[in-house]
Amino acid sequence: MVTKKIAKKDQVENKDHMASAKSLNLAISTKHGVEISSFLRFKPLSFAKSYLEEVANLRKAIPFNRFKRNVGHKPGMAAGRFPEKAAKEFLKLLNSVEANAQFKGLNIANLKIVKLLVNKAALPMTGSRHRRSTKRTHIEVEVKEMGVKKKDSNKEASAAKPVKTKIEKKEAEKKENTTKTVKKETQKVKEDQKEEVKEAKEE
Template identity: 50%
Template sequence: MTDIQYNKEHMAKVYGSSVPVSPKKAIEISNLLRNKSLAFAKATMNDVVENGKAIPYTRFNKGVGHKTGIGPGRYPKKSASEVLKLLNSLEANAQFKGLDTNNLVIVKMVANKSSKVWRYGRMRRRIMKRSNIEILAEESKKDIKKKSVAKKPEVKKEEKITTGPKKPDVKKPVPEVKKEEKKPEVKKPSPVEKKAPEEKKPEEPKPEEKKSEESNPTQKNESKKSGEKK
């Protein structure tokens, strides 16, 4: 048997530890209910407890009497009542997860030996027969495919309903950005260069004076002499 992994989204699980059921009877019941619907399993266990329906023994059937229509079988009422409790717990777990209990299928049902405990009282020197039973139920594959194919409902955006007259749309004035005016450039006065003082040229004698001097050379000589005397 292939190991089936537990899927939390589509599966429900129940585990019975140290259930007071013989491992052989638990194995025969699990072989009968495996891969059956949860409703069928509950109805079968209920028939065994109340109406005394026989369960076929396919593995541990040495010396087991024949029953009409099923072959070797027995009536494990106490074992069926314990398994029925686990099935009811499994259904409650599935409802809590929101799974469809009408379409659940028992995918895995395993029974193993549990701890050995000695009985007490008159039944001393005997060991209790206990089992660990694990049951996994999954929604039928058809339902899983339908859920995956079903499209998500489109969510329409809610339109805001306003009562009364509509307010006119008032456009907010956009502040104008003033352009910076360029200031006229003020030209600084260029530094005035100081001109060097002009040297005065000696005045040339007028032509009339030259003529007079040339005409009176005696006056020049006299003036020279007077200067020497002084």
């Protein structure tokens, strides 16, 4: 039970240094989204934004590690593609999560993508005579401010305690000494009374 409470406290503290954003029912390929998310996950937010801009301008490719059947090689990597449409949607989402982090007062330069999920959405049917399903995708991103030290509750408690002066320390020592002497005297009195009772019984 104690470990669970500690974990909950850590989660609450971490949420203060995190920001999130969602985009639902995007008209992009779920496969492209999965490859982009697997490549950008746990990367700095600044790197992800700059790389997506290069992908949108067809200058850099996204490596495809899962859905790579019949996918050609690209410069500097094996299988890869230029998912221009998906890259633009991801870039919009990263800009929105950056704005959310800025609103919370986080340092934008130290943001890191800690969660990037892509899920397949419901497929709507389009067309009147020749109906077909269209692509829809959900994206969820979460960033965290790195380089933030955790608050030490013990240090805060010690800092909150008032510092005793020399005079107060001396007075406290005197009180302790007086209490000790009083206890000793009471013990002696009790022992003397016991001895007197024993002598009276013997007589």
